[in-house]
Each structure stands twice: as structure tokens, then as C-alpha cells.
Amino acid sequence: MIIQLKDNLSETEKLAIKKKITELGYQSTEVKTQKKNYLICIGKNEVDIRMFGQLKGVADVHRVNEDYKLVSRKWKVSDTTIDLGDGIKINNGAKTIMAGPCSVESEDQIRDMVSVLKKNGVGIIRGGVFKPRSSPYSFQGHGLEALKRFHAVARETGMKIITEVMQVSQVEQMYPYVDIFQVGARNSQNFNLLSVLGEVDKPVLIKRGISGSIDELLQSAEYVFSSGNERLILCERGIRTYEKAYRNTLDLNAVPILKEKTHLPVIVDPSHGIGIRRFVEPMSLAAIAAGADGLMLEIHREPENALSDGFQSLNFEEFEALVNKVKLLYSLL
Amino acid sequence: MIIQLKDNLSETEKLAIKKKITELGYQSTEVKTQKKNYLICIGKNEVDIRMFGQLKGVADVHRVNEDYKLVSRKWKVSDTTIDLGDGIKINNGAKTIMAGPCSVESEDQIRDMVSVLKKNGVGIIRGGVFKPRSSPYSFQGHGLEALKRFHAVARETGMKIITEVMQVSQVEQMYPYVDIFQVGARNSQNFNLLSVLGEVDKPVLIKRGISGSIDELLQSAEYVFSSGNERLILCERGIRTYEKAYRNTLDLNAVPILKEKTHLPVIVDPSHGIGIRRFVEPMSLAAIAAGADGLMLEIHREPENALSDGFQSLNFEEFEALVNKVKLLYSLL
Amino acid sequence: MIIQLKDNLSETEKLAIKKKITELGYQSTEVKTQKKNYLICIGKNEVDIRMFGQLKGVADVHRVNEDYKLVSRKWKVSDTTIDLGDGIKINNGAKTIMAGPCSVESEDQIRDMVSVLKKNGVGIIRGGVFKPRSSPYSFQGHGLEALKRFHAVARETGMKIITEVMQVSQVEQMYPYVDIFQVGARNSQNFNLLSVLGEVDKPVLIKRGISGSIDELLQSAEYVFSSGNERLILCERGIRTYEKAYRNTLDLNAVPILKEKTHLPVIVDPSHGIGIRRFVEPMSLAAIAAGADGLMLEIHREPENALSDGFQSLNFEEFEALVNKVKLLYSLL
């Protein structure tokens, strides 16, 4: 059960509500987001929620049986739109494309990329500077300095940046240079990181875990939301199965199911989702056809020379052709 | 390596070719399909295949390193079209839709269905009479008599029938009443059944196994092809993973990968692939967008009263809306 | 619900019982095994089963909510022992070892093997003559003639034979030469084959499917049992997962769980379960420690020269050492 509190609620009123909750055998957690105040109530008894609707200080009450509450569409029926400023929005009707290199390599690379993105009407650039790698001896990204240069070019050209944050201590460092914090698949259940990102006033994109369930993804989002940050984006990026013919099994079933379960935008990353460059286009179109709100794509001016993930990055011509097909497809559906 | 033999090859020529193959350390299997004769050569040595091209009686030679040979696109570059007669073809440009009930229930049901299918330009009706069920106490289908009645209605109305064959002894019984034999996921590696279907002059649709790999599906097709029957259709129907939010994980990655690996048509079954009625439409569109040559759909006039799989069957209105969207999507891509 | 009928039940009594079942909203299936007669009742209503206990002709009644009934330990609490004659029994206290080559290769090979088995007190020899292989071009076993020679040696030496049956038409052919019919992982849900084996008066060992669930294995066993054959053995042989460091993931969790759910003997096949020769011993001991009733092992006098599965077959010295450790372990637990 979610009880949304009135903005002008008095302490006395709040205490009365909490007393009632306890009497009914529920435990409550107070959640104060950047927008509103809630009491999330967990319990096993059946309760007629109308008895809360009449209490002073209560704005609204919803029954949500799932383990996730505030991210549930049972609580908020209308789609959540993420406004990044400068007219760039996610889940606002049109499909959002986020594209860029796996790793930020050089300023030159970024400038080249930005001109391609702008030409194709794409306002969000992705690019990693902290790269989670299975081996300690693999390239780990160019770090904060690269992010600063990345950001300088982006600001100059009006682009928004999404980049991966790997640990709590990076959040503050990265904050001035980031428009969307990305939580990678390996950190999808790094609950401390999620909680800290809940205290940040910038949007967060959470990737599904390597073998994360759909419910776990929603609960990870609930960590961020219940810590205060309502501006969340979910991302399907493929799961781990027995099949060896590709990198990951892109789970497009997750798209309509997530869209029904949550009010948050759902983005698909077909680059990781299949991991083979020439198949990124069909899987991108499939994702849009399945109802995804957008795509996250790896692109590179010379994929064969990329420092990481070149085998799954589109070159600029492939990217442009794909964007055009996505627009056409979207106009149709 | 595949050596295609000339039609008018003499026995002496064939012996000379086989002698050469043996000398080079290869083992050969003679394959005589309803169309042509081949020698499939398996071996570990590196051979310059041009030395075969010059032998008398050899029409063509191709190197195919995969475990599957005749179904490989390395062997046959152009798409295989399946002609069912009466102008009904699969993989001939347009997208093929096969639709019908999970189980054939009554003549009345079939007549109803046929009128909906014809109205929407669908020429192939699916319907099970032998149902593989995990429990011996579940409904197992109405059997051969139901198929005969099903066939009578189909013939009268010009529809083609696809239905599942579960065992070798059914092949001959079912033969007069079937246009496409379907091999279900649980029989995807029933190699005896596949071999017998290789001797039949009607097309065969093979579903991917419950946790079958893409390569295993192609090798199962190779069983049928190498036993003589080149008229094959592959079907992705979802794989088994840890995710519990839906019935199976529809693996749309398999679509572009299969289309690259093989010249055979690739069909998707979103009804089993997600297993939840209201999500069949988005997954159908996603399948088409990923490049599938067609769809296999479960429909029912009253899904809530179906004898089996009602929770994943579309009703007629939903089906009609979907067909229209598929046509629109196809016209675009 | 399972109603066990008295042996001398009259037709009138049976009709009265069935009438009562129908009145209570249940559907019944009559099951006549080689030992007894049962009515398996499926329904959704809650029923006080005592009202059946009082009916004439009823020997016993048990509530079994699972989809499998007759193989459930809720129905039959005591372990089922399989008596193969000549003093060779499965699940009769001691641990049963079945060992032999993946494929029967030659009479000489079998004679060698038998002397090793007898020396180590092993009474059951395994050996394939029909081999299910993913590729049609792989070695498929030496067939029925090999089985006849295999059987001649086994009879002469007092050994019992277990070998895989792949299709219905082989059951009758193989019958005179087989002591236990083995159903392989790929045929674990070949329901027609299972039903036919239910009509045979020889024991059947069913392997778990490649990604079969524990419940599906029990339901497959129910197919055989409800078709008349109570002499069943279940076999865990590894499941398919994402891990690539070995062939299959041997699921030893399945052992204590199966032992609780069913009264049937549970055997483990560590040769397929890990697929790497030097690890067969630790996994065999682990299987016994987990509570398995026995082991099925691939052995070969020269594993490096085996026609199939040599990389997972023990040589005779390794086998002998393992048998001794199993005996020691068993004496302890």
C-alpha cells in the first residue's frame, strides 16, 4: 500500500496516520522524493484502504501487492517523462535514441560523433569513462579527466551526456559532468550505489542484471525512487543463457511486460543485446516494434579500431540508416 | 564440403569421385533428395575444393565447415521458397501467417475460424489433434478422426493445414490430411521422426527445442534434408530461462542469425514465445521487424473457453488488428 | 487423489466408485499396471477422501496434489526396489553401479569389460547400439545386430544389460536382448515412447531432459507407470546452463529432492554430468554422498580410442579405484 501525503501535512497528522498503520499490522517506510512524500506500507493483513483515504493529511492511497511499490503502474498510471532540459525529453511521445562510443577515446572522436548525432536529431550521447571489465588487466576507461573533456564538447554543442557510474565515490565527482547516470548490468543490484543515486537530482538509467529478473530490475529502481529520485529509466540489455551464437539473449518479452508493470520509460540496448554489429539494426527495429521507448546504441567512426566493443558498434553510415528506419517505423506504429 | 552430383552421373563417375574423397581423408554420405543428389563429405584435412570441380559428374562443390551442410546458406545462397500449391507460398516476398486454435475442437469451431482467416488473407490454418502434454492426465487432443474432419473443411474452403506429428507411426496415417507436418519443441531432437519426415514429399516445420541451440535446430533440419526432403521451415518459439514473468523467453536474436546461417524460411511463434495473450501483438510485430518470414499464431473465438492454451490465444478481433499491423509493417520494411 | 482398487473388485462396485467420483466433480483415469489397478482422480474440489475409503472394492485412498500421482511418495512411502533376477537388484540397500562403454564396439571389447565389471561386483552393463546424435553425419551406433552379440556375451556371463531405446518401433525388436530400457535425455518427453514402454514387462530408466525440470521428469515417469509399468528408475545426468567450463551442470540438488518426492530409485550419471574424465570420480562420490541410489558410468579400455564420448570415459584402473571408494563411502553413510 502506498499512502501519498499532502504537502502541508502537520506532524500530528503524520503521527496519527502512522499509528493507524501500525495498529493494522503494517510496517511503514517514509519516502521523501524530490517531488512528494509517501508512506510505503508493508504487511500481510487485508485492509480496506478507504479507511486511510479519510484521514487528515492523506492525499491519495493505492494498493500495490508487488514488492516494488512506487515504480508500479498500479500506483501511477500515466507514463513518466524525463525532462533533461533544452527540449530534450525521454518518453514524451517520440522514441529516444542515445548513441555514442563504448569508451570515450579522444576529443576528436567525440566531435566527429556529435556532428553525426546532431545531423540525425539525436540529443543524448553515451560514452564510458569508467568501464567495468571482467579482467583487471583489460582497458578500464580513461576516467574522470576524459569525462571533463567529454562534457566540455557536449555543452558546447548542446548535447546531453549519459555515462556509467561504477561506485558511490564517483557520484559526487561525476555529478557536474553528467546528465544521466547509468548503472551497468554488473551493478544492477549494488544497492548502496542505487540508494546514493536516489539522493541525486539527475536522472538514472538502470540496466537489467546479467541474469536479473524483471522483478529484480523493478526493485532496484524502487531503491532509487524510495531514496528520493523519481527520474528513472530502465534498460533491457540481454540476459545470460546457454546459447552461444551471440553475446547475450536480448529479452524483448521484457519490453511489453515492463511497460505494463511500471510507469517508467523502457529503453533497449541491442548493441549488448546481441553483440554482433550486423544484427544490431534488426534487433533495434524489433525493440521499437515491441514497444520500447528508445534505444541505446554503440557507434564508432571506425568500429574495427575501437578500444572496446568494436565488434558490436555501428559505423556512422549504419547508424544513420538505422535512425531513419526507426523514425519510419515509429511514424507507423 | 558438399559435392552436388550431375543428374546424369554414371556409376563409374560416382565411384571415381568417392575414391578421390576417401584418398583425401574424408568420409562421404550420399544424399538423394526429392530434387537432387549430393555427397556430403566430412573430414579434418584442408582440401582445395577445386580439385573436385574438375571431376566428371560433379555439378558444383561448396566448402561448409559447420556441422550442418545442406541447410547452410554457404551452400545455397538464395532463399528457399516453399510452395504449398493453390498459390500459397512461404518465404516468397510477403510475410506468411499461420493461425488457428491450439487444439481442433469441433467442425463448427473450424468453420468459424476459416471465415476469419480467409477474410484476412491467411491461407494456412494450424490446429493440433495430437497434443504433447507433460502430464498423462491432461487433454491429449482429439486424434486422427478430428484431423479428418479438419481436413475436409480445409479442402472445401481452400485452406492449407499445418499440424503436429508426434511419432513415426502417425506420419503415414496423417499424410493424406496434412499440408505441412509440424515437429514440436519436445520432438526437436527426435532424430528418428526427423529422418522419416525426410522421406515424405510434404513440407516440414521444425520448432526449436525447449532449450535447443540455434545450431541444434539447424542440425535437426539437416536430418530431414539429408533424408531427402528439402522443403523445410524453421520456427523460433521461445527458450527456457530463469525468468518467470512469462512462459518462455522468445529469442528474437535467433531470427537474423538463422536468416544468415540458412536459406530456409524462419517463422516465429509469439503465442508460445511469451505465452500471454495481450503481449502477443507487440512480440509479433517485433518478430517481423527482426526479419522473420512469418508468424504462427494461436487464435480462438472464445479464448477463455479453449480446451488448451486459451490464455495465450488471440480472439478474432485481436487477430484481425494484428494482421493489419503486420501488413502495414511489412509494407514499410 | 489415487484410489487403489481391490483385486477382486466387481464391475458393479467399480461403476459405483466411478459414479461417486463424477458426482464430486472429479475426472478419473483407470490405470491397470502389471501389479495393481487404480483410479487416478483429477479435480479442483476439496474432497474428504474418507468417503471413498468406505466404498466397496476400494483397497486404499491417498490424496496427491502434484501433477504426478502414482510415482509420488505421498502415495507409496516405501522405496521401490527393482529386481532384475539372478540376485541383481536396484535400490535394495546397496548402491547400484551400471557401467560400460558409450557405444558397443566389438565382442572383444565387451568381454574385456565384463571381466572388469564382474571382478568389481558390478552386475549391470551399459552400452549403446542406437546413439542419438545432433548431426546426421555422426556415428549412430552399431544397431540391433550389435545388441544381439552384446546380449549373447552378457547372458553367457550372467550380466544384465541396460541400453537406450530411441523409438517405438525398436521396443519390440530390442525386447529379447535388453534387461532395462533406457530413455535418453532427448527423448525424456517423447510421450509416445514412454507410453509404449509402460506396456512392457521390463524396467525402464528415464533420464532427465536436457533442460527438463524435476517435475517434468516425474511426469514422464507417470506416463510409463500409468500405462502399466511400475518398474522405473530415474536418472539425473546434468542440465544445460550458461557455464562453459564443463559439458553439463550436474544437478545434485535434484537427488535429495527426487528422493523426497518419489519412491522410485534415483541414479546419477556423472560421465555426462560433467563430461570430463578426471572429474568423474569426485562427482560420483558427491552423488553418493547426496543420497543417490547408484551410478551410471561410461568406461572404456582405451578411452582415447573410443568411437564416442572417450573424453568422459574412465579407463579400467580409474573405474576400479572409483568402485572401491564408492563402497567405502557407502559403508560409512
Place this chain on the structure above:
Amino acid sequence: MIIQLKDNLSETEKLAIKKKITELGYQSTEVKTQKKNYLICIGKNEVDIRMFGQLKGVADVHRVNEDYKLVSRKWKVSDTTIDLGDGIKINNGAKTIMAGPCSVESEDQIRDMVSVLKKNGVGIIRGGVFKPRSSPYSFQGHGLEALKRFHAVARETGMKIITEVMQVSQVEQMYPYVDIFQVGARNSQNFNLLSVLGEVDKPVLIKRGISGSIDELLQSAEYVFSSGNERLILCERGIRTYEKAYRNTLDLNAVPILKEKTHLPVIVDPSHGIGIRRFVEPMSLAAIAAGADGLMLEIHREPENALSDGFQSLNFEEFEALVNKVKLLYSLL
């Protein structure tokens, strides 16, 4: 390739070695652990490693092709023993048992537990104070204060403590109160945390990821080792598969495979590995029989009243019976 440097190596010698490495097309990473100095060399060329053996300052050279180097048994053949002081060692011949509650609840609980552990010769107590939970509304552990009280009791009674660390900022806080830092399955690829734990002079136990591969576990260990900490323990705790009959699929295949690949101790957690109390004993024995160096067990004086994971915790009687069986089994193998 791993080059172990001499302790008294001069800077000039090191530079000469590094120059040689670069010339041969390798990249090197300098690793200084609490024990020794290494150069880890990554490259694609084939190199005769003897040319390094002759350079001044080189103590030893080993070829290791795997992505993990320092944790490989190719580098260090003999088993690594972890000495916790006060005579408590891991992987020193006998089997190590670590047992305790899922969560530290009260001082009283811990005192009770300690007396049971000591009576049974167990010197390491586990107990969580920071609990990673899928839902933000679930019990998250009693935190640092509970750890302090836990530690006080442990010191007083001579017990060693293993407890889970969830984030970098906890490492320093927890350091005075912990004997072994545990990295949980969800943090198995939290590379920042692993690197920081590499700088700590206390042992680290790393659990395999929820669907982590064996190689990924070894690479995670390599992160810690290459950051300076050689005192590592690996823990198999079950992987995520499609099977629903239990909590996780305990992968005992991983035990002999890890023991071959690495010199580090390998512990098994059957409590999480099957997740059902009455099956913890057989899976514990199976783990030991498979070659595990020890067990990590959840126990509780009243499992039915535990704050978390009660359904998989042994009570004291069950625990005592298990320890006795493990000792007996170990004396045998």
C-alpha cells in the same frame, strides 16, 4: 606470463625487464602484493619464456594463458593456506566449517551460537550485519553497531568472524571487527570493492555471482590479488537456472574444476546452494565428497523465528549431526 621479481631488485634491473617485455609486444602490469612483486604480462605473441629467466632481478617466470594469472595453479602449484591466527587455518589439511546466523540478531543469540560452535570444534563464525536485499523495504541487517557487539563476543571466546562487506566505504569501518571480509554474490563483479579489498591485510572470501561463470569468479579473485592481497577464498553458492524446485542450483561441478584451475581454497555454501533446510546435510556431504575445502553454513537456534533465511538454516542438533558426518567423511576420503 607472470614474472616474479627478486626482492632486492634494483630499479635499473626492473627497467631492463620492462623494456624487454615491451620489445616483445607485451603489456605489463606491476603487481605488488603483501608478499611479493610481480610483472603480469599480456600479449599475443609466442615468446620463449626462458629469455626472461636469465635477466637480472627475475626470480621466476611462468606461462599462464588464462585471463586470470596470479590465482592460477599454473603459476602456483601448491595449495594456498589461509592462516587466521590462533591456530585457525583454512585449507590446511582438515575441512573448514564456517557457521552462524544469516543475520546477527542479538548478543544472546551469538553467545548461544558460539558455545555450540566451540563444542563442535568450529573456529569461524559467520553472521551478516549488512544484508543485500532485493527490496528496499526488507530487513537490511543491524549494521556496524551489531558488528561491534558481535566482535566483542567473538574476541572474548576466541572465535574468528566472517561477515559481508557491501561497499567500499564500509571496508575501513568494518576493518577492526572482521577476520575475513565476505563479498556476496551480487557484488562478485563489483570491481571497485574488489580492488579496495586488495589493499587490505585481511583475507577475503568471494562468492560466485548469481549467474557468474567459473572464469569470472577467478578473474574477480585476480582483481583482489593483483591489488595486493593474496589471502583469498572462493565460494560456490549455487547459480540461477530455470529449475524451481529449490532456491539455487548448487554447482558442485565447479569444485573439482576450481581446485584444478586455482591454488586458492574452495568453500561451498549449501545453505544458499539449495535453500531448503532438510536438504542442507546431503548437499554438504556431497560438497565435501566433491573435494571442497570447507563449508559455509547458516544455523540458528530457532530457524522458524530467524529474521532472515530461517527456511534454510539448520538448528543446533542438525548442525551437530552434520559436523560429525563431515568429520567421518573427511577421515575416509
